[in-house]
Amino acid sequence: MEIKARLPERRDPSSRRRSQKAGRVFEAVWSNALAMLLTALWMVPVVWIVCKAFDGNNAAGYVSQTFFPTSWTFDNFIDLFANTPFLTWLFNTIVIALINCVATTLVTILTAFIFSRFRFRGRKALMNISLILGMFPGFMAMIAVYLILNMVGLINSIWSLLLFYIAGAGLGFFTSKGYFDTIGKEIDEAAMLDGASQVRIFFQIFLPLAKPIIIYTALLAFMAPWTDYILAGLVLSGDSSKTVAVGLYEWMSSTKINIYFFDFAAGCVVVAIPTVALYIGLQKFFVSGISAGAIKG
Amino acid sequence: MGNRGNMKLAARSSLTESPANSDLRNKAIRFLVPFARFRKAFAEAPTPRKINLVIGCLVSGIAHLLLGEIEIGLGFLIGYGLVGSLLVYVIVSLGTGFLVLPAADALIVILILVCGFFALWYGGFVKCVEDNLKLNAKKKLHGSYIAHFLVALTKRIEAFFEQYNRQWHLAGKKNKTLLALSWFVCGIPLFFYERALQALAFLLVQLLYIFYMIARGASDLFGLFTLRQEGVMSSNTMVYGILAACFTLFFLAIYLLNLRATLIAVKEDNEEIPGPGIRTQARAMVNEKFYLTALFIPVLGALVFTVIPLLFMILVAFTNYSGNGSWAGNIVPAPNLDKYLSWIGFGTFARLFGDANNLKDMLTVFSWTMIWALLATFTCYFGGLFFAMLLNKKCIKGKVVYRSLLVISMALPQFVSLLVMRTMFANNGAVNKLLLQWGFIDWLQNVGWISSLDDFVAFWSTPTIAKTLIILINMWVGIPYYMLLMSGLLINVPADFYDAAKIEGASRHQIFRKITFPYIIYMTTPCLITSFVGNINNFNVIWFLTGTNDGKADDTDILITWLYKITIGYQLHDYNFGAAIGIVMFVITAAVSLIVYQRSSSYKNEEEFR
Numbered sequence: 001m002e003i004k005a006r007l008p009e010r011r012d013p014s015s016r017r018r019s020q021k022a023g024r025v026f027e028a029v030w031s032n033a034l035a036m037l038l039t040a041l042w043m044v045p046v047v048w049i050v051c052k053a054f055d056g057n058n059a060a061g062y063v064s065q066t067f068f069p070t071s072w073t074f075d076n077f078i079d080l081f082a083n084t085p086f087l088t089w090l091f092n093t094i095v096i097a098l099i100n101c102v103a104t105t106l107v108t109i110l111t112a113f114i115f116s117r118f119r120f121r122g123r124k125a126l127m128n129i130s131l132i133l134g135m136f137p138g139f140m141a142m143i144a145v146y147l148i149l150n151m152v153g154l155i156n157s158i159w160s161l162l163l164f165y166i167a168g169a170g171l172g173f174f175t176s177k178g179y180f181d182t183i184g185k186e187i188d189e190a191a192m193l194d195g196a197s198q199v200r201i202f203f204q205i206f207l208p209l210a211k212p213i214i215i216y217t218a219l220l221a222f223m224a225p226w227t228d229y230i231l232a233g234l235v236l237s238g239d240s241s242k243t244v245a246v247g248l249y250e251w252m253s254s255t256k257i258n259i260y261f262f263d264f265a266a267g268c269v270v271v272a273i274p275t276v277a278l279y280i281g282l283q284k285f286f287v288s289g290i291s292a293g294a295i296k297g
Numbered sequence: 298m299g300n301r302g303n304m305k306l307a308a309r310s311s312l313t314e315s316p317a318n319s320d321l322r323n324k325a326i327r328f329l330v331p332f333a334r335f336r337k338a339f340a341e342a343p344t345p346r347k348i349n350l351v352i353g354c355l356v357s358g359i360a361h362l363l364l365g366e367i368e369i370g371l372g373f374l375i376g377y378g379l380v381g382s383l384l385v386y387v388i389v390s391l392g393t394g395f396l397v398l399p400a401a402d403a404l405i406v407i408l409i410l411v412c413g414f415f416a417l418w419y420g421g422f423v424k425c426v427e428d429n430l431k432l433n434a435k436k437k438l439h440g441s442y443i444a445h446f447l448v449a450l451t452k453r454i455e456a457f458f459e460q461y462n463r464q465w466h467l468a469g470k471k472n473k474t475l476l477a478l479s480w481f482v483c484g485i486p487l488f489f490y491e492r493a494l495q496a497l498a499f500l501l502v503q504l505l506y507i508f509y510m511i512a513r514g515a516s517d518l519f520g521l522f523t524l525r526q527e528g529v530m531s532s533n534t535m536v537y538g539i540l541a542a543c544f545t546l547f548f549l550a551i552y553l554l555n556l557r558a559t560l561i562a563v564k565e566d567n568e569e570i571p572g573p574g575i576r577t578q579a580r581a582m583v584n585e586k587f588y589l590t591a592l593f594i595p596v597l598g599a600l601v602f603t604v605i606p607l608l609f610m611i612l613v614a615f616t617n618y619s620g621n622g623s624w625a626g627n628i629v630p631a632p633n634l635d636k637y638l639s640w641i642g643f644g645t646f647a648r649l650f651g652d653a654n655n656l657k658d659m660l661t662v663f664s665w666t667m668i669w670a671l672l673a674t675f676t677c678y679f680g681g682l683f684f685a686m687l688l689n690k691k692c693i694k695g696k697v698v699y700r701s702l703l704v705i706s707m708a709l710p711q712f713v714s715l716l717v718m719r720t721m722f723a724n725n726g727a728v729n730k731l732l733l734q735w736g737f738i739d740w741l742q743n744v745g746w747i748s749s750l751d752d753f754v755a756f757w758s759t760p761t762i763a764k765t766l767i768i769l770i771n772m773w774v775g776i777p778y779y780m781l782l783m784s785g786l787l788i789n790v791p792a793d794f795y796d797a798a799k800i801e802g803a804s805r806h807q808i809f810r811k812i813t814f815p816y817i818i819y820m821t822t823p824c825l826i827t828s829f830v831g832n833i834n835n836f837n838v839i840w841f842l843t844g845t846n847d848g849k850a851d852d853t854d855i856l857i858t859w860l861y862k863i864t865i866g867y868q869l870h871d872y873n874f875g876a877a878i879g880i881v882m883f884v885i886t887a888a889v890s891l892i893v894y895q896r897s898s899s900y901k902n903e904e905e906f907r
Contacts, residue, residue, distance in 0.1 A: 045773075048727060133607070141606030143610075144606035147537075170592075245710065283700070283701065
């Protein structure tokens with residue numbers, strides 16, 4: 001009732017409406033301008049490295065005077081694939097990424113499902129332990145991990161990386177568990193009444209429902225070997241077993257940067273194509289994945 | 298759903314309330330509550346516990362020890378003692394000039410230590426008051442966890458033997474034989490009771506264990522104590538020793554399970570209850586006991602690749618496993634690491650705290666780590682919120698394009714974008730060339746900010762500029778992630794909050810401050826903590842931008858990159874020193890995040906908020 005009484009005051013004469021409109025136009029202008037400016041700022045390094053990848057002036061050392069190249073060429077890419085072991089590195093990384101993507105996702109999602117749906121003795125303790133273990137600075141363990149992998153005889157093999165990733169997959173269940181917690185319990189109770197086993201509930205009911213979080217987990221698992229430097233650098237040292245992260249990082253050391261800079265630029269572009277495509281394509285799932293994860297951590 | 302209603306109510310009431318900062322006031326009041334309760338507890342307590350309360354008020358932990366809560370008391374006492382003595386130590390060494398720190402670093406270190414000290418005192422105080430109130434109300438305390446565990450264990454063992462005796466007397470010849478057999482061979486007796494699945498698993502474990510012990514396990518286990526294997530002391534010995542110890546523990550557990558399972562089987566046979574049968578057992582493994590099947594791989598993986606390395610690291614801190622030959626007489630340089638290793642107790646910690654240079658390095662690195670983690674988390678958080686609000690406006694055209702372009706910076710593998718940034722800001726990099734072309738370098742030289750000999754700004758070797766740049770570049774990397782996160786959350790803010798606020802006539806600013814922002818903070822507290830801890834351990838950004846191969850603590854180094862330098866990176870192999878720092882660091886991160894995490898509301902209402 002009070003609202004009605006207030007309304008006449010709020011609806012103002014035309015002068016006020018006009019100034020409101022002017023304000024709105026002003027806001028639209030500055031918002032759009034700001035968004036454009038910020039996006040441009042974000043794009044600078046990306047554009048720069050793409051330019052370098054196609055820079056024809058590649059004899060002049062790694063710093064040319066201009067931002068945009070004066071001549072364009074594909075030579076850097078040809079050199080990259082013909083004269084360097086890059087193709088092997090790329091192949092290694094893709095193999096690791098694909099296998100890791102499937103295996104890690106399965107383990108993580110399954111662990112999250114268990115912690116979300118089962119109540120058993122020691123559940124809370126296990127969850128707290130995994131939380132604490134997650135805070136442990138991972139690479140301090142690398143020496144021990146190296147020795148263990150050495151014992152199994154997997155040094156310099158991409159399987160060592162995979163083994164390590166999959167073994168650690170169970171600890172990253174918090175995000176997915178948060179998502180599963182939001183799925184109502186009625187669904188699996190109904191399925192249980194119908195006589196479905198827990199395995200069937202997981203595969204036939206949960207997996208379809210959890211599509212966003214599965215895609216999110218899979219995407220992160222796929223990205224891990226592209227970024228991991230510490231363990232990969234320690235375990236994979238032969239030229240034929242490196243991943244792109246290790247190989248390209250070594251090209252940027254002060255002794256090699258002058259020789260390999262343009263190969264590096266071309267390599268970056270090649271590496272970026274699949275990852276960027278995946279991220280942009282799966283953006284929608286990614287958003288629901290991270291917001292679900294953030295809510296329950 | 299009940300939660301939603303509450304929040305709506307809260308949103309409405311806070312809009313109509315006076316603009317005084319009610320939230321802060323509530324927090325302050327909540328903080329003071331224990332003091333009022335202390336007075337109440339003190340008034341009602343009998344004299345011995347009055348003394349207990351006073352002690353609890355003075356020294357954290359002792360009061361709990363006196364009340365019988367041994368673990369909690371010890372925890373508080375040790376934490377309180379360690380942080381307190383560290384604080385005193387730092388202040389005294391600063392005072393005597395033993396330790397020379399820049400004023401800002403000293404201030405931050407002391408501030409953090411004082412906060413930690415106070416938090417421990419306050420935590421102990423609150424717990425002591427609560428305990429005494431409970432006792433006043435004639436309730437019982439939980440008591441010592443270890444004592445409880447031991448008592449329960451003894452009871453279970455007694456019960457086992459009682460049952461064993463009874464079944465032994467009831468049993469026929471076959472059952473007696475099998476019962477006796479279970480002490481020697483795992484699993485085999487179970488074959489006779491239609492429990493083939495369990496039997497097979499137990500038997501397999503035992504065979505594997507025996508085989509392993511003969512092959513290498515026994516000498517490995519022995520090597521853990523002497524660190525000597527086949528006449529050579531070796532670092533491998535330690536890892537293999539820990540592995541052997543873990544396997545032994547696992548086998549013991551299986552052995553006990555086997556005894557119990559056999560007893561149950563015999564009991565069912567004696568009382569002529571039909572056994573579960575193979576089918577039912579197999580079904581249980583995929584149904585109500587599915588968690589056993591599913592958690593097998595994660596638990597085993599975490600054990601081998603996380604827990605064992607963690608134990609290894611803790612143990613290494615107490616050995617002379619190090620490439621640093623200058624410190625103690627009996628240390629052999631790095632290339633011969635495999636050859637020599639022995640226990641040295643707390644020597645490494647003495648080296649960390651007793652040497653002025655080491656202590657100074659650690660404290661400066663520590664203070665920058667904390668600043669970095671705070672700034673990195675909050676710049677990205679609020680930057681992302683700002684971006685999300687900006688792109689969420691109705692008047693922005695082409696949101697999808699902006700969002701996709703921004704996502705590129707997140708999608709690029711970090712080493713790509715960071716190495717590109719590093720090259721761009723190098724002394725002869727693109728940015729310096731541009732500055733030169735535009736004449737800024739001349740101007741800077743004229744002003745005298747850079748020397749006239751250099752025609753570049755030394756971005757990476759000037760500490761303040763490097764640190765600022767690192768934060769800015771981290772924003773470049775991190776903001777798009779938070780932008781996606783925040784825009785996901787902004788859509789989810791329940792519309793009825795906004796409707797209610799609009800009816801009340803709230804301005805946009807008010808709506809943001811009283812509804813959107815609290816909602817987002819409420820939702821993202823766990824995420825903030827994770828990202829704070831993540832930033833403490835954020836190796837990539839610092840390393841790819843400013844990593845150098847000098848093995849010293851640089852100005853931009855955070856704890857983890859410093860650790861990397863002195864251990865794996867560049868063949869310094871100062872493992873025991875690194876491990877000691879790692880332990881200090883791990884304790885800090887774990888304590889901070891556990892306290893905050895357990896106090897955060899979304900953890901407390903795990904069941905309610907679904």
